[in-house]
Amino acid sequence: MTVELVRANAGDADVLFAARVSTKGEQSLEDVDADASKSAGLINYLMRDRHGSPFEHNSMTFYVQAPIFVFREFMRHRIASYNEESGRYRELRPVFYYPGPDRNLIQQGKPGAYEFVPGTPEQTALVEREIKASCTQAYQSYQRMLEAGIAREVARAVLPVTTYSSMYVTMNARALMNFLSLRTKREGTHFPSFPQREIEMVAEKMEDFWADLMPLTYEAFNKNGRVAP
Amino acid sequence: MTVELVRANAGDADVLFAARVSTKGEQSLEDVDADASKSAGLINYLMRDRHGSPFEHNSMTFYVQAPIFVFREFMRHRIASYNEESGRYRELRPVFYYPGPDRNLIQQGKPGAYEFVPGTPEQTALVEREIKASCTQAYQSYQRMLEAGIAREVARAVLPVTTYSSMYVTMNARALMNFLSLRTKREGTHFPSFPQREIEMVAEKMEDFWADLMPLTYEAFNKNGRVAP
Amino acid sequence: MTVELVRANAGDADVLFAARVSTKGEQSLEDVDADASKSAGLINYLMRDRHGSPFEHNSMTFYVQAPIFVFREFMRHRIASYNEESGRYRELRPVFYYPGPDRNLIQQGKPGAYEFVPGTPEQTALVEREIKASCTQAYQSYQRMLEAGIAREVARAVLPVTTYSSMYVTMNARALMNFLSLRTKREGTHFPSFPQREIEMVAEKMEDFWADLMPLTYEAFNKNGRVAP
Amino acid sequence: MTVELVRANAGDADVLFAARVSTKGEQSLEDVDADASKSAGLINYLMRDRHGSPFEHNSMTFYVQAPIFVFREFMRHRIASYNEESGRYRELRPVFYYPGPDRNLIQQGKPGAYEFVPGTPEQTALVEREIKASCTQAYQSYQRMLEAGIAREVARAVLPVTTYSSMYVTMNARALMNFLSLRTKREGTHFPSFPQREIEMVAEKMEDFWADLMPLTYEAFNKNGRVAP
Numbered sequence: 040m041t042v043e044l045v046r047a048n049a050g051d052a053d054v055l056f057a058a059r060v061s062t063k064g065e066q067s068l069e070d071v072d073a074d075a076s077k078s079a080g081l082i083n084y085l086m087r088d089r090h091g092s093p094f095e096h097n098s099m100t101f102y103v104q105a106p107i108f109v110f111r112e113f114m115r116h117r118i119a120s121y122n123e124e125s126g127r128y129r130e131l132r133p134v135f136y137y138p139g140p141d142r143n144l145i146q147q148g149k150p151g152a153y154e155f156v157p158g159t160p161e162q163t164a165l166v167e168r169e170i171k172a173s174c175t176q177a178y179q180s181y182q183r184m185l186e187a188g189i190a191r192e193v194a195r196a197v198l199p200v201t202t203y204s205s206m207y208v209t210m211n212a213r214a215l216m217n218f219l220s221l222r223t224k225r226e227g228t229h230f231p232s233f234p235q236r237e238i239e240m241v242a243e244k245m246e247d248f249w250a251d252l253m254p255l256t257y258e259a260f261n262k263n264g265r266v267a268p
Numbered sequence: 269m270t271v272e273l274v275r276a277n278a279g280d281a282d283v284l285f286a287a288r289v290s291t292k293g294e295q296s297l298e299d300v301d302a303d304a305s306k307s308a309g310l311i312n313y314l315m316r317d318r319h320g321s322p323f324e325h326n327s328m329t330f331y332v333q334a335p336i337f338v339f340r341e342f343m344r345h346r347i348a349s350y351n352e353e354s355g356r357y358r359e360l361r362p363v364f365y366y367p368g369p370d371r372n373l374i375q376q377g378k379p380g381a382y383e384f385v386p387g388t389p390e391q392t393a394l395v396e397r398e399i400k401a402s403c404t405q406a407y408q409s410y411q412r413m414l415e416a417g418i419a420r421e422v423a424r425a426v427l428p429v430t431t432y433s434s435m436y437v438t439m440n441a442r443a444l445m446n447f448l449s450l451r452t453k454r455e456g457t458h459f460p461s462f463p464q465r466e467i468e469m470v471a472e473k474m475e476d477f478w479a480d481l482m483p484l485t486y487e488a489f490n491k492n493g494r495v496a497p
Numbered sequence: 498m499t500v501e502l503v504r505a506n507a508g509d510a511d512v513l514f515a516a517r518v519s520t521k522g523e524q525s526l527e528d529v530d531a532d533a534s535k536s537a538g539l540i541n542y543l544m545r546d547r548h549g550s551p552f553e554h555n556s557m558t559f560y561v562q563a564p565i566f567v568f569r570e571f572m573r574h575r576i577a578s579y580n581e582e583s584g585r586y587r588e589l590r591p592v593f594y595y596p597g598p599d600r601n602l603i604q605q606g607k608p609g610a611y612e613f614v615p616g617t618p619e620q621t622a623l624v625e626r627e628i629k630a631s632c633t634q635a636y637q638s639y640q641r642m643l644e645a646g647i648a649r650e651v652a653r654a655v656l657p658v659t660t661y662s663s664m665y666v667t668m669n670a671r672a673l674m675n676f677l678s679l680r681t682k683r684e685g686t687h688f689p690s691f692p693q694r695e696i697e698m699v700a701e702k703m704e705d706f707w708a709d710l711m712p713l714t715y716e717a718f719n720k721n722g723r724v725a726p
Numbered sequence: 727m728t729v730e731l732v733r734a735n736a737g738d739a740d741v742l743f744a745a746r747v748s749t750k751g752e753q754s755l756e757d758v759d760a761d762a763s764k765s766a767g768l769i770n771y772l773m774r775d776r777h778g779s780p781f782e783h784n785s786m787t788f789y790v791q792a793p794i795f796v797f798r799e800f801m802r803h804r805i806a807s808y809n810e811e812s813g814r815y816r817e818l819r820p821v822f823y824y825p826g827p828d829r830n831l832i833q834q835g836k837p838g839a840y841e842f843v844p845g846t847p848e849q850t851a852l853v854e855r856e857i858k859a860s861c862t863q864a865y866q867s868y869q870r871m872l873e874a875g876i877a878r879e880v881a882r883a884v885l886p887v888t889t890y891s892s893m894y895v896t897m898n899a900r901a902l903m904n905f906l907s908l909r910t911k912r913e914g915t916h917f918p919s920f921p922q923r924e925i926e927m928v929a930e931k932m933e934d935f936w937a938d939l940m941p942l943t944y945e946a947f948n949k950n951g952r953v954a955p
Contacts, residue, residue, distance in 0.1 A: 046735060048733060056732070060810065121779060125748040
C-alpha cells in the first residue's frame with residue numbers, strides 16, 4: 040500500500056476562522072490571533088458538540104496505490120473526489136497485493152464481531168501459492184487477449200480484485216474523520232468498527248499525514264471517541 | 269445483467285407538485301388538477317431551463333446483478349444509495365460475466381473517441397476460452413483457500429472483476445438522468461458519451477423502467493438533449 | 498408550524514432487504530419472511546454498529562410551512578431535496594410567525610450551553626407588540642412597492658425573517674435521523690444538541706410521522722442514543 | 727457585496743494531474759512537465775466531453791458579505807461547505823443592502839423569461855425610502871427587545887431579509903462552475919439562466935478570482951458554453 044500526501048490546504052487555523060465567523064462576524068481576523076491560546080479549547084468544544092461544518096474548509100489530496108478490493112470499499116465514501124487509473128484507457132501492470140506476514144488470515148467469531156488470528160505456516164503458504172497462481176494465470180490471459188487485438192476494457196475482465204490500482208482522492212477533514220471512524224480500529228473509539236485490514240492500512244497512513252497537518256483537531260478527534268462531528 | 273425495479277415512488281405528478289410550490293404556495297393541490305393539460309409543457313420548461321430540484325422528490329430502488337467491473341463504474345455516481353453483496357460476509361458464487369455475441373470486442377480510433385467493432389470468430393473464441401480458464405482457475409483457488417480455513421475476505425482476492433455481484437441502488441430521477449446522460453449513448457444526446465457497453469446495458473434497463481414511471485419527464489429528457497437538468 | 502407527510506415510501510422492511518443483500522445475495526426475498534421475528538434485532542444491530550447505508554433505500558416527502566429563519570437552518574442539511582415558495586415568482590402573503598405562549602423567551606448561561614426560561618408578562622407582551630409592529634410596517638412597505646410597479650424580488654427585501662414560507666422537502670431515513678439528532682433535544686440523546694425551539698417544533702412533527710412509518714427503526718434509533726448511523 | 731478569496735489551493739495543474747492518473751498511472755509526474763504544451767488541449771477535451779471529476783481536486787475558500795436573501799439562494803447549492811454568522815450567538819449589526827443605481831427595479835415579460843429595466847426616478851426614490859423606513863423600524867424593534875432581555879434568536883425575527891450577513895464558503899472548481907452556470911448570465915452561455923442580480927454580483931466576483939487561479943480551465947469553461955462538466 041502506498042499513500043502520499045500530494046497537496047494539502049489544511050490547518051487548525053482554518054477551523055478557528057470558520058467557527059468564529061458564526062460568533063464574531065467580520066472582526067474575526069484579529070481575534071484569531073488574540074485568542075490563540077484558546078484554540079485547543081474551541082476546537083475541542085466544536086468536536087464534542089458536533090459542530091461539524093467548521094472542519095470542512097480545508098482540503099487534502101492523497102495519491103493511493105492499493106488493490107482493487109480496497110478501492111471498492113473506499114469509493115463507497117461519497118463525500119470525496121476521486122480519479123482512478125483506468126483499465127479502459129491503459130494497459131494495467133502485473134502488480135498484485137499479497138497479504139504480508141502480519142496479516143491475520145483466519146476469521147473467528149460471529150458475523151458483525153469477527154476476530155482475526157494468524158494462520159498456520161501451511162495456511163500462509165497456501166494463500167501465497169494460490170494468489171500467485173491465480174494472478175499469473177489471469178495476467179497471462181489478459182496479455183494473450185491484448186496481443187490478439189482484444190479491447191483493454193474487455194480483456195481486463197479476467198484480472199483479480201487483488202490487482203493494484205492507483206488514484207487521487209481529495210477530502211476535507213470532516214469527511215476524513217468519518218472515513219477514519221469506520222475504517223480504523225484504534226483505542227478510544229466510541230463506536231465499534233470492523234474494517235478489513237487492508238483498507239485500515241491505507242486509512243492509518245492517511246491518518247498520520249492528517250495528524251501532522253491539524254494536530255489540535257486530531258487531538259480533539261481522539262479525545263472525543265473518534266466520532267466525526 | 270439483471271435489473272429489477274424493486275420499489276418506486278416516482279411519477280410526473282411529483283415533479284409538478286414540487287415545481288408549483290415555488291409559484292403558487294399552498295394552493296397547489298387544486299391547481300395541479302386544473303392545470304393537468306399544461307403538465308407536459310411545464311415539465312418541458314423545467315427541463316429546458318435546468319430547474320433541477322423538482323425532479324428530486326421521488327425515489328426508485330433497483331436490484332442489479334452485474335459484474336464487479338460494472339459496479340466499480342456505477343458507484344462513482346455519488347448521488348445514490350447502495351447496498352452490495354459482501355465478499356466479507358458471504359461466500360461468493362461462481363457466476364461470471366462473458367461478453368455476449370453482440371458485444372463488439374475490438375476497439376478502434378483515438379482515446380476519447382473509440383469505436384468498437386466485432387471481433388473475428390477466432391478472437392471471439394479466444395475471449396471465451398481465456399475468461400473461462402481464468403475464472404475456473406480463480407474460483408478453484410478461492411475454494412481451496414476457503415476449505416483450508418482462510419477468511420473469505422482474504423480468499424476473494426483471487427476472484428476476477430468479471431465475477432457477478434448484486435446490489436440495491438436507490439436514486440431519484442434527477443440523479444438517474446445524470447447517470448443515463450453519461451452511461452448511455454442514444455440518438456439525440458447533446459453531449460458525447462462513451463460508456464463501456466456493459467454498464468450501458470444496465471443503464472438501458474433502468475431507463476426502460478423509468479420511462480414507464482415518468483413518461484412526461486422522460487419525453488422532456490429526450491427532447492432536451494438527454495442532459496440532466 | 499405545519500408539517501404534512503405528502504408521500505412516503507418507507508418501511509422497516511426496506512432496511513431489512515437492503516441489509517440482507519450484503520449477506521445473502523439474491524435469495525433474500527424468502528429469507529426476509531422467514532426471519533421476520535429477527536427483524537428488530539437486525540435493525541438494532543445495524544444502528545448500533547453504524548451500518549448506515551441500509552437506512553437510505555426509502556424516501557419521505559414533507560410539506561412544511563415555517564418562518565424563513567427556520568428554513569435557513571433547515572437548508573443547511575445538504576442530504577435532502579428542497580423546493581420552496583419563491584419570492585421572485587409570486588407575491589408573498591402577510592403571514593408571520595409569533596412565539597407562542599410556551600416559547601421561552603429568555604436565554605441564560607454561556608454560549609454553547611444556553612438554557613431558555615419564560616419571559617415575564619411584560620416581556621411577552623413586548624415581543625408580541627414589536628413583532629406585530631415590524632411585520633405590519635414591513636408588509637405595508639412591500640405592498641406600496643408592488644403597487645408602484647417594483648419587481649417582487651426587489652420589494653421582498655423588507656420582509657422579516659419571521660415571514661412564513663412553504664416548501665417540499667424529501668429525505669431518506671438516514672438523513673432524517675441526522676436531522677433529528679441535531680434539531681431535537683429529547684431524553685436519551687447521546688450527543689448534546691441545542692436546536693432553536695422553532696426548528697425543533699418542525700423536527701418533532703416530522704419525527705412523529707417517521708415513527709409511524711418505521712417503528713422498528715425508530716425504536717433502534719432511540720435505543721442507541723439518537724445518533725444517525 | 728463583498729467577496730474575498732481567503733485561501734485557495736487551485737490551479738490548472740491539479741486538473742492535469744488528476745486526469746493523467748487515469749491514463750498514465752504513477753508515471754504522471756514527469757509526463758505533466760513533458761506535456762505542458764498540451765495542457766490547454768487536455769483541459770478543453772475534459773470540459774467538452776464532461777469528464778468532471780478532475781476538476782474537483784482543488785479548493786477555494788471565500789469570505790462573502792451579502793444580504794440574507796442572497797445567502798438563501800446560495801445555500802441551495804449543496805456541494806459546498808458553509809459557515810455563516812449566527813443570529814443566535816451574536817447581536818446582528820444594522821447593515822442593510824439597498825439596490826444601487828444600476829440595479830434595474832422593474833420586471834417585464836413572462837415567468838421564466840423576465841427582463842429587468844430601470845425604474846423611474848420616483849420608483850427609485852420609493853424603493854430607497856421604503857427599505858430605509860422598514861430597516862430602521864425593524865432594527866429599533868430588535869434593539870428594544872434585546873434591551874428588554876429577550877433572547878437574540880427570538881428578537882431577530884423582525885429583521886428583514888435585506889440585512890447583511892457574512893459567511894465562509896468553500897467549493898471546488900467543478901461545484902463553482904455549476905454555481906456560475908446558474909447564477910450568472912454572460913455571453914456564450916449554452917443554457918439560459920435567470921439569476922437575481924444580487925447573487926449574480928456575488929457570483930461575478932467569485933468568477934474573477936477563479937479566472938486568475940485557473941486560467942486554462944476558465945478559458946475551457948467559456949469556450950464550452952459555460953456548462954459545468
